[in-house]
Amino acid sequence: MDWLDRMNNVLDYIEENLEEEIDYKQLAKIAYCSEFHFSRMFASISGISLSEYIRRRRLTLAAFELQKSDKRILEIANMYGYESADAFSRAFKKLHGIKPSECRQQGTQLKAFPKISFQLSIKGDTEMEYRIENLDFELRIIGKSNSVKTSRAFKTIPTIWSKAKKDGFMQELIDLSWENPKCSLEGILGVCGKEAAIMDEAFNYFTGVRYDGDAREGMETLIIPPATWAVFPNIVEAWKRLYAEWVPTSGYELANLPCMECYYGPGHKPRHELWVPIISK
Known part of the structure; x- marks a missing residue:
């Protein structure tokens, strides 16, 4: 279905640009959707706001980067759109429950928020009058x-x-x-x-x-x-x-x-x- 393909193309675009500034107008363009409606449509069918989804995906990848590399915390923060280590640390702790510096300790438990995909479930049990x-x-x-x-x-x-x-x-x-x-x-x-x-x-x-x-x-x-x-x-x-x-x-x-x-x-x-x-x- 064209609509489903376009929405999944949006998710692919987000995934490919998590280290860049994401333009919501471009997302709406990919979805062939009105700018007026795109963010609300995304939240309605995904159950999460667009900005929160992007935030969680970035912080998930940031945790992977902290564990597998020796890059400085500020460098990783900048990579995923945070201008300061403090702002990154607050956001990271809110999602993962620990500071970024603690992420590098062995056995640390983290939260991974995976990339979502859209699938259409046709209910049809209740008509919509219009x-x-x-x-x-x-x-x-x-x-x-x-x-x-x-x-x-x-x-x-x-x-x-x-x-x-x-x-x-x-x-x-x-x-x-x-x-x-x-x-x-x-x-x-x-x-x-x-x-x-x-x-x-x-x-x-x-x-x-x-x-x-x-x-x-x-x-x-x-x-x-x-x-x-x-x-x-x-x-x-x-x-x-x-x-x-x-x-x-x-x-x-x-x-x-x-x-x-x-x-x-x-x-x-x-x-x-x-x-x-x-x-x-």
């Missing part, structure tokens, strides 16, 4: 941007909305929402990635609403060009299954645009949807 929406017009969204750590996204984002409700910002968005909607994307929006790409450690979560009026004081404007979207009911469930189950078998690629969470008003079914930008292969 529809395709083609929006042939530009989306103008106004609101506010919030920095979110990727590893804490499922905890942080509800907190952002809770704060917006308490301080009146959510009601302000509701008051600005469309009276004459152009399409079914009408509700309070959470845009996952306002900048050019979602980085591995954090991303900007933009809370806002579609609005074509004059600029609003204290709010930013986000423009999303015309695009085709796969739309899934139930945001939490969709996020859990999107990258590992739907994308590999869908026949679509992810477009280089952010996903959008859409929260509808009372009485709407479904209550919320995940909008995912796609292009045909």
